Amino acid sequence: MARIAHLSDIHFGANDPKIVSATEAWLTERQPDLVIISGDFTQRAKVEQFKQASVWLNRLRGAGHRVLSVPGNHDIPLYDVFRRFGAPLDRYKRYIDNDLCPWFEDDEVAIQGLNTARSLTIKDGRINHDQMRMLRERFADVRPEKTRILVTHHPLFAMPIGKGGELSEAVGQHDDAVKAVCEAGIHIALAGHFHRTYAEAADRMVANAGGALVIQAGTATSTRLRNAEPQSFNWLHVRHHNEIELQVVVWDGASFQRGHHVEYRRANMMWTAREMADAPVPGKAVAEKGAAG
Incomplete structure (x- = not known):
């Protein structure tokens, strides 16, 4: 079984230092097999913000954690136009990771990170055809029993982003990207x-999406909250590619606590969900489940 902590949207420059320290303490106590960080290390891609993120990452690695990360749209300078279009991710590569599309593989999982952040858009993401080709090629030789995981900052599909049912924009080259994922x-x-938690079967979000389970992380440490959802991150137990436990770890104002805990199983080409016994504490935010739950 692979134990994975999935954090996102750290936003140094608009974060709570107390919560940052609490993430370290939680991870050090649990010792996941891998820490995944799916982008937005900074608020405005400033040097000082990247330095803070780098110090935090070095502390995680110094505590023995293996880390796989991808950049987010906030890791590209917004107001520095020269750098935005001339060297958009140079600071990310200097302070976070020189590899924008990292690969991780062990006996149980194979994981590909893809950079979806682009200079030409302020917030939307995109996957290009070179990345799609790399995705196919890297997984081509992976043994079938391993769980195959894709990590991006922007979700591939249009996501519910508000209480009224409105949807986000899908990534650019969406149809080709979904085909490559399949x-x-x-x-x-x-x-x-x-900045919100969500889980759903891909084929219930868009036609011909294959058999993936789509899992969104909220913001781990940012003070800029949306939909009144508190800071959180995901704790995954990947027993098999058809059997996954997802627990949302939620900040309650003083510490991280166990939130929504769901077991997902896939059989007959369909994902089903079962609530685990350790239900969330009443009044605290939980992961929103789509039709898969």
């Missing part, structure tokens, strides 16, 4: 960006 045999698609 051909790569992705089992789990992890993303962030919208």
Whole structure:
């Protein structure tokens, strides 16, 4: 079984230091097999914000954590036009990771990170055809029993982003990207960006989407909250590519507590969900489940 902590939208420059410290303490106590961070390390891609993020990452690595990360749209300078279009992710590569599309593989999982952040858009994401080709090629030789995981900052599909049922924009090149994900045999698609937790079967979000389970993370440490959802991150137990536990770890104002805990199983080409016994504490935010739940 692979134990994965999935954090997103750290936003140094608009974050709570107390919550940052609490994430470290929680991870050090649980010792996941891998920490995944799906973008937006900074608020405005400033040097000082990247330095703070780098110090935090170095502390995680110094505590023995393996980390896989991808950049987010906030990791590209917004107001520095020269840098935005001339060297958009140079600071990310200097302070966070030189590899914008990192790969991780062990005996149980194979994980591909893809950079969806682009200079030409302020907030939306995009996957290009070179990345789609890499996705197919890297998973081509992965043994079928391994769980295949894709990590992006922007979700591949249009996501519910408000209480009224409104949907976000899907990533650019959406149809081709979904086709590449299907051909790569992705089992789990992890993303962030919208500061809200969500889980749904991909084929219930868009036609011909394959068998992936789409899992969104909220913001782990940002003070800029949306829909009154508190800071949180995801704790995954990947037992098999057809059997995944998702627990949302939620900030209650003083510490991180166990929130919504759901077991997802896939059989006969369909994902079903079962609530686990340790239900969330009443009054605290939980993961929103779509039709998969």
